[in-house]
Amino acid sequence: MELTVFSGTANRALGENLARTLGRPLGRCHLERFPDGELYVEVQEDVRGRNVCLIQPTAPPVGEHLMELLLMADACWRAGAARLMAVVPYFGYARQDRRGKPGEALGGKLVVDLLERGRFERLVAVHLHTPALEGCFGMPLEHLDASHLLAEAARPHAGDGAVVVSPDLGAVKLAERYARQLGLPLAIVHKRRMSGSEVSVRGLVGEVRGLRPIIVDDMISTAGTIAATAETVLKEGCAEDITVVATHALLVGPAVERLSQVPIRRLISTDSVPQQRTLPFEHSVVGLAPLLADAICRVTSERR
Structure with missing residues (x-):
């Protein structure tokens, strides 16, 4: 099955290098921010029936880049992509893998849940802050060590x-x-x-x-x-x-x-x-x- 690679804006240079290493052109995707701050995403490639790889580290600002990744995934899914893979070289919120106090949120698990709602079948990450976070994933995780x-x-x-x-x-x-x-x-x-x-x-x-x-x-x-x-x-x-x-x-x-x-x-x-x-x-x-x-x-x- 053919593979299409898209990159978010968090680390465009790495996205281009990855596509080049895979021997494929980087997929065209239009991202625009409305005056009120909302992000607009349009996939400008035919992805119907294709494997799609989305590369986007959730680097600062973490929330903005996470939302961008989810919108890209939704756009590809609605355009008929067969499978979605998220490549998240840096995984934000990985330090929030457990609660130290009763009133704290479990941020790492919440972000994993959001990604699973994005219909990703698999996630590739590099050196999560703690291996314990792997237990939060319901989808297959490729945890790479550099x-x-x-x-x-x-x-x-x-x-x-x-x-x-x-x-x-x-x-x-x-x-x-x-x-x-x-x-x-x-x-x-x-x-x-x-x-x-x-x-x-x-x-x-x-x-x-x-x-x-x-x-x-x-x-x-x-x-x-x-x-x-x-x-x-x-x-x-x-x-x-x-x-x-x-x-x-x-x-x-x-x-x-x-x-x-x-x-x-x-x-x-x-x-x-x-x-x-x-x-x-x-x-x-x-x-x-x-x-x-x-x-x-x-x-x-x-x-x-």
């Missing part, structure tokens, strides 16, 4: 005298994968989150003195965690040659300012969300198009 690609991008900075640093207990398994692939020791920072943008560090397990830290995490939002981790390893006497590796570099709010105040030498991330063009440190970007294309080809070939 850490092996990022680790190879970090390898030139991972020779003798380097150490992988986990910024909190939640990232330990991820850091272990990096440490194992790169053949490096591991150090772990124990933190306590004070708010959505503020953290407090409690201690450090492992040795970093005189070593070059490679701080790894799944995402950087306001960079409170990364900045606090960098300050901690500096106090412990690490070398002032810090590499930060993250799958999703959102860099919102005070993130860039925070990172510029500690000696971050370089950032390595994927292109899951649009990247800022100017940063006060070196920034290497690993493209996700080949990883996404491989997953899409495997899934669509299974259906034949």
Whole structure:
């Protein structure tokens, strides 16, 4: 069955790269915003009886991009698409996978429910903030891991005298994968989150003195965690040659300012969300198009 690829506006460059990697033109889709803020979507391709892949990370503004994805899906379904697949490289609301207080909403589950209402048969995501969110999905989920690609991008900075640093207990398994692939020791920072943008560090397990830290995490939002981790390893006497590796570099709010105040030498991330063009440190970007294309080809070939 033929495949048509459409991209939303959240990360058009990645959508174009994905279509190119799949060897297909990017489908034409008109998106317009009315003066009152409503979004208008018109699919300008014949999708009747076709597999349709919609790529749209739910990057900030999350609600706007989520609604755009749902409207695109509805337009394709009403135009006769046989199957719909959502490719969401960055999945917003993934941090709201459980309730800590009785009055809190379960945002992650709600977003999954909305996507299922969009008639998607399958969703492709890259490095959800927590594997626990997978239990919220009633549809098949292709949960991709880009850490092996990022680790190879970090390898030139991972020779003798380097150490992988986990910024909190939640990232330990991820850091272990990096440490194992790169053949490096591991150090772990124990933190306590004070708010959505503020953290407090409690201690450090492992040795970093005189070593070059490679701080790894799944995402950087306001960079409170990364900045606090960098300050901690500096106090412990690490070398002032810090590499930060993250799958999703959102860099919102005070993130860039925070990172510029500690000696971050370089950032390595994927292109899951649009990247800022100017940063006060070196920034290497690993493209996700080949990883996404491989997953899409495997899934669509299974259906034949």
